[in-house]
Amino acid sequence: MKEVRIGLLGAGTVGSQVARILSEQNRELSERAGANLVLSGVAVRDVSKTREGIDPALITDDIERVIQEADLVIELMGGMEPARSAMLAALNQGKTVVTGNKAVLAAHGPELNEAAEAHDASLYFEAAVAGAVPVVYGLRESLAGDRINQVLGIVNGTTNFILDQMTTQGWSYEQALKVAQDLGYAEADPSADVEGHDAAAKCAILASLAFHTRVSIADVPTKGITDITAEDIEQAREAGYAVKLLAKAQRVLVDGVEQIALGVEPTLVPLTHPLAGINGPYNAIVLETEFAGRLMFYGAGAGGAPTASAVLSDVVAGAGHIAHGGHAPRESVYADLPICEPGKVLSSLQVRLEVSQQIGALAQVVQAYQEGGVSVASVRQPPVGDQEDQATLIISTHRATKNQHDDILAVLAKSPLVHKIASVMSVEEG
């Protein structure tokens, strides 16, 4: 069997598991690749740390040397630099790159893909979206015979865990975040997860694969979960919904032109929808397709070993190609659809208002909707608490553009009868 030399950049949560499994399962992985997989170097920041199960002679902080000596480079350092430059360097040398780095892909994907194509190199990134869930393979290959209309995903396990704890334990956002941090599901600085940026990067990658169009993280309007309250979740439950942070990418027709509507935001999902039942730190992606109908992929979205599983699948594929010819699927951007202006994306909203008990508040709110041209599906007024001068109104709208919704919310914010716009959430139907 031909030997394929593997250079590993990064030996942290994921990289250390890749090294371990590559060693423990070497015979099986090599058989499947049809090539002898040999770890040829491991680059880290701190060469003095002991790294269990990795030959100390392989450890270095010289990224360039690891790339030079390898046929296939696994990038698991994370962050923008030096990850981006390292991948570019490897691709420019015609080497195969496997990465889990959604941040670099969602910001610099085209640059990497062009380098791969120009130098007959390969770029694999199954681990960049939804950890072990093989949705990148799904979209790049298994569904190439269909036409994807919508991708809807729970792609961030940290926020799903937090929302789940808020739901089942009745905790506040802060309490749930603290527990997620204690359990290692959330990092000390949780902002990439809770503000939705991690999901937005994955949304961009999924959309580019589903719609054969370049999509960057900058195209994805993003809202995180930091404003979600226990009350939001409780009232959602009562109305038959779960609150989920969803990554959404949809084929839409706006002004007669086929476009891609994008977004990451907390969303009310009917309890009967398969995504409503995805609990804990799990990930799931629902694809609505023209011919196959609805498909769902479910599994562990993060963690060292699950993510390493995805990385090693790419390694087996990549090493197979190095040994026997072929390369990773090339970037497919033939469709080149425009990205729908955020203000023109349609959605149904559920809006919770705190209003004066005063007769007339309801009438004024309904009038604002009528004048704004947005049709109201229902208005509910939950039983009042002890605050005599205040009532809650929950308005569910039919579909309208974000601009229309925003205009009405601006009117409501100015009304003296509306004390507070307590919550605004998108609703996913069906």
Added chain:
Amino acid sequence: MKEVRIGLLGAGTVGSQVARILSEQNRELSERAGANLVLSGVAVRDVSKTREGIDPALITDDIERVIQEADLVIELMGGMEPARSAMLAALNQGKTVVTGNKAVLAAHGPELNEAAEAHDASLYFEAAVAGAVPVVYGLRESLAGDRINQVLGIVNGTTNFILDQMTTQGWSYEQALKVAQDLGYAEADPSADVEGHDAAAKCAILASLAFHTRVSIADVPTKGITDITAEDIEQAREAGYAVKLLAKAQRVLVDGVEQIALGVEPTLVPLTHPLAGINGPYNAIVLETEFAGRLMFYGAGAGGAPTASAVLSDVVAGAGHIAHGGHAPRESVYADLPICEPGKVLSSLQVRLEVSQQIGALAQVVQAYQEGGVSVASVRQPPVGDQEDQATLIISTHRATKNQHDDILAVLAKSPLVHKIASVMSVEEG
């Protein structure tokens, strides 16, 4: 773009959809393949039928000619012959074959794979298992970096629909089958579905991919759903289970040797298990893996358009390889694990007995289990109906081999206190 000529064998439920989508989506599919996809011939049995959307000039009953004139052959005739010979002929000519024919694959897979390898041809069969659900890609490629321990699948939509109707409507098996036939979910001769043979063929294919070992349908002990009664389902519900026809393939250690345990049978699945919630004619496959943990794939398991979606993904991949080099993954059988003797496969059972009300029946039953060396987890005695001389006992066992279970059932069958062994069902835990 290079032209790839496609010969279609069969234009029935699936083939007609393949022809339609290939025509309607030709530009998109061709872009993805990087090759101009051209339908070059369509073989059918009855050339006089009108076939909407297919150029009559392409229709013929000359299978050989369609193969001759194509670069890529799609086999969607079904059945053993002439499907097997046609695929062999195409592969022997070095052509790419795409098929949905689980029957031929599960009986003659090695012969086809050897022909593909010998003539540098390609064999694709995503549509053969679970219709549109890309589990063949999943096992052949996306999970090549992991180690599969168990495959558990609802892979036959017809039986899942029937069991579902029996559950939700309280219907008998015969009533539910009739409705399934009226709705087109079951064929006039439903035996391949309801007797479990269709699921057994898929089980063999899944097991061969998951365990890198040749597995044939003859290796799969198979039991269908024809004996399931409304009472079985009702009593299962009460005990917290759904009745599902499962295809099972598991890595087991028997007598110190790693082996594959196989089976298709109606199984009690805890209502909390993800497979318990798969309703209607849908399919789902749960993979338990060493590193990624539990993964699930879900979607439409049959139907013209969904199955065509899977076929066309294979066509895009195959045409891409024809135009740009490479081939389908080769048969991977390096592990070559032995198949576990059916009598040695471990399972927990739930056994429902009709016994004499007589004191002593329970004692005798418990004694039979004790002497047979099978540990009883629980015995329930549901409230008695109006038959004074008869009681029902429901025994749940711990895990034991099939041989042990069978020996005890033989003893019980002979006991004068046991009127009837009303039901014996395997239980899936966790």
